[in-house]
Amino acid sequence: MSKYQYEDAVKQLQESGSIGLVDLKSLPHDDLVELFEEIKVWCLYANGKADKLPKESKKKKKKKKE
Template identity: 75%
Template sequence: MSQYKYEDAVRQLQESGAISLVDFKQLSYEDLVELLEEIKVWCLYANGKPEKLAKESKKKKKKKKD
């Protein structure tokens, strides 16, 4: 079984608008912190519209550029 990651959580939020606590528990600490920060921004500035939730981790984008 593959590990639940940031991208999986975002996909689930976009599809259903919710994420379970069990899924939260499966995220790494780093992914969890990033997801919660993204959710805050998403709720404040995108009015909770699922299509505006960032699909890819910002930290992973930075690593790819380096």
């Protein structure tokens, strides 16, 4: 069984518009903090449009570039 990660949470939010507390609890702390920050920005600047939510973690993008 694979571990629930940032990308899984984003996909679930895009598909259903919601995420369960059990799923949030299973996210690693760093991913959880990043997801909450992205949701804040998404709600403020993208008017909650699901297609505007970043599909990939910014931290993981930085690691790939290094």
